Amino acid sequence: MKKLLPPVLFLIFIIAMGLMCWSISATHLLVFPFNLIGLPIISAGLMLAMTGKQLFKKLETNIMTFDEPTMLVTEGIYQYTRNPMYLGFTIAMLGFSMLMGASVVSLLMVVIFLFITDRWYISFEEQMMHTKFGKDYEEYCRKVRRWI
Template sequence: MHDRTDRPPAHAQTRVPLLVRTTSPAHFLLALLLGASLQRALPLPLPQGATLAWLQLGGGVVALAGLLLACWCFVLFARDRTTLLPERMPAQLVCHGPYRHTRNPMYVSLILSYLGLSVQIGWPWSALLLPLPLLALQWVVIPYEEARLRERFGSAYDRYCAQVARWL
C-alpha cells in the first residue's frame, strides 16, 4: 500500500511553483553549466602555478565538505522517514544534527559544493553566477518550504524558527 501522507492534495500540486518543482540542485547545475559556457566563450584569467594548484585543492576540499554535509542530511531524512522533496508534505520536523545550527543545511551543502567545484575546475564565471540560484532559493523555494512546514507543524516550527537561523 502506498502512503500518501507526504504528498499534498491533488489540487495543491498545481500551485507548486516551477522553481520548487524543478529542485534546487537543478538550479545550481544550470548556473554551473552557464558559467562553464561563459568561461569558454569569454574566459576570465586564472592564476598560474602554485597559486592555481592551492586554489584547486582548496576548492576540492570545500566541495567535499558540501558533499559530506549533504550525505549527513540525507541520512537524517532517511532515518526520520521524511521527504527531501520540497513539494511533498514532510512527515517529521528534523531539528537535530546540522539542523540545530541552520534551518537549511542542504542548501548550505549545495552552496559549498557549487563554490568548491567552481574553484576546483577553474570556472570563475560559475562562482560569479552563484547569486542566481541563491535568489531562487531565498525568494521562492525557501518561503514555499517554510509555509509548508508551518502548515504541517504549526507552533513547533515557529519555536524552531525562533531558535535556529535560516542560514548560518
C-alpha cells in the same frame, strides 16, 4: 520552475558556470595550483548536503521539495542550520567556482543560485512548514538560523 528540484538546479548551474567561464574567456582570479582549494570545499559542501539527506532517510520523512512535509526534523545537523542541504549545495558551488578559477562570472553564478534557493525554494518550504507545524516550527525558527 516550481517542479525543478534543487539538485537538478545545482547541476544546471555547475554546467552553466563551466560553459560561461570558458566560452567568454573570463579572467580567472585563482590559477593552478591555488584553484585546487576548491576540491575540499566541494567535498565539504556535498558532505553537508548528504548529511541532511541521510537524516531525512533515517527518520523516514519526506525529502521532496514540493511535497507536504511529514515531520519537523530538529536534530543532528538541523540543530545548527534549518537548510543543510541548500547550504551544502551553495558551499559546493562556491568550491566549483574556485576550482574553475574563481572568475567574476562563476562567483556571480553562486550568488544567483543562493538568491534563487533562498527566495524560491526555502521560502516555499518554510511556508509549508509553518502551515503544517505552526508554533513548533516558529519556535524552531527562533532557535536555528535559516542558513548559518
